[in-house]
Amino acid sequence: MPLLQIDSLTVDYPTRNGTVRAVNDVSIALEKGQTLGIVGESGCGKSTLGLAVIRLIPPPGVLTEGSIRIDGTDVVHLPENQVRELRGKVGFIFQDPMTSLNPVKRIGDHFIEFMRAHDKKISREEALERSGKILESLGILRERINDYPHQFSGGMRQRVMIGLGLALSPKLLIADEPTTSLDVIVEAQILELMNKLKKEYNLTLILITHNIGIVAEMSDLVAVMYAGRVVELGPTDRIFENPLHPYTKGLLESAPNIVHPERSMHPIPGSPPDLISPPTGCKFHPRCPHAFEPCPLSEPALATKERQLVACHLYD
């Protein structure tokens, strides 16, 4: 049984101007110990998908359809009083370490509060002891537990965020753009650290990012999202070697590549769609160089092709 099983998940945000379908019929299964990279541009639904797994869809968003199971437990219908426990089992690392830590609380208090909120059996002393150990494994001196967030640099704050994500030895860790606000060198340090921790804690990891370079480096599986849908899903080496969906191809060719500059920076024409009035049929068809008759008419389903899944009429 996969650790995480998402089936035909749909999340809507009702707005004054109409309903935005942020996540549209997404199904993903993730085995224990695997790392899944979810890539896509802003507004493709990747963050909403991550938040849905820990029942944190920001209002007015609603999960309208589908199911999420973690280790067999139904997350969608979990009673309110067990949601906290769920958020202890699934760690979440937020994007911006500058705003995710409370400036008037010591680093240690963040850990104590977090651990005790999700697991009442842990005493203050135990929480403090454990957080000291976690900080050390993150390369931060134990005595800095009494410091305030402003005394930490950006990279160290992100380490603290990772530490909080790991505090309750989660089965699953979701990291939403964990290095986006960091400089390249610090980013490389954090990725290296996450790779180390992945082995140490035998983590199952979901990495949400717009940077396909990070995905190439970190993940076993890649899900490419566009306008709320997974358009391609498969093993990382396959997706990079033999991308099937025209959007995946476009994304790979548009990214800067320092090793193969000639393969990089080819733009995808047009811009991501407005989700209040998305295009008909395949949402990518107005930007797609291979669009043909069926594309504006019907939405292609995600189907197996070779070793990956792809949602494109070219492979019907």
Added chain:
Amino acid sequence: MEVNGLTKYFPVQTGFLDAMLSKRREYVHAVDGIGFSITKGETFGLVGESGSGKTTTGRILVRLIEPTSGEIRFDGELVTKMTPAESQAFRRRAQIIFQDPAAALNPRMTVGNAIKHALDIHRIGSDAERREEVMRMLKRVGLTPPENFYEKYPHQLSGGQRQRVVIGRAMILKPEFVVADEPVAMVDVSIRAQILDLMASLKQELGLTYVFITHDLATANYFCDRIAIMYLGKIAEIGMKGEVFKSPKHPYTVALMSAIPVPDPKHKPERLIPHGEIPSPITPPSGCRFHPRCPKAFDRCPKEDPKMTTISSSHEVACHLFN
């Protein structure tokens, strides 16, 4: 453009009491004695991490801030000592494109008027002619049909479209010299290259000289002719992009290059990641500013600030290893 010994220190805000007790003022050494020259028609990249001084340098170049010391010559004229009239003329020739198009545009001004504003200030043409000119520019930056875009407000546009407006506004005065400060950092990956291609074609058409400020080496590699790698207010390495990228000399450049994630799962780079983070520019390290993090530092590095050493006619590095 010729830049010599450019320095900018920002005073650190201190409290009233500290000031009364005449505690010594502290300064952020944002830019510390840098020099370079930019040839007409080239794209010069200023590359560095946050806090390297690249943005401050860019802003000084278009006179948005005054340097603490140093000289800038533009077309032979001393930019740093201009009369108000000269300065207004300079501002027509030198423009800047900001990073965040959402913050750079007035939310209450239509995009047409935002672009027209510069023509109004410099009193160019009649109102009808200005309008005509703005229409042409909207079309040129890919906002077509222009009549539809003229009356729109920034919030009605996507991020990429807004950045096109910002570019149009910078180009409307037909400048010769444009500083672009992270013009694609806030734009989605798939349309970054579109924006860069637009900037490249405008360069061709108007015969522009660009200073391209970025933290992204891969983008700099795509867009620039020559680059300067900055670290803590100093230039670590400068040269033609081909030479700097193919054979980086400064240990900092080497580290930066090895840190970039490459979109190829088979590429397993040997990482040379320095420990720690960029130190505070208020109390920068002595000697070479990179020495506390440098894997190759030796006894001379903390003592002496390395001078620029010539590697080839178009490649220089500030590192004791090559001295």
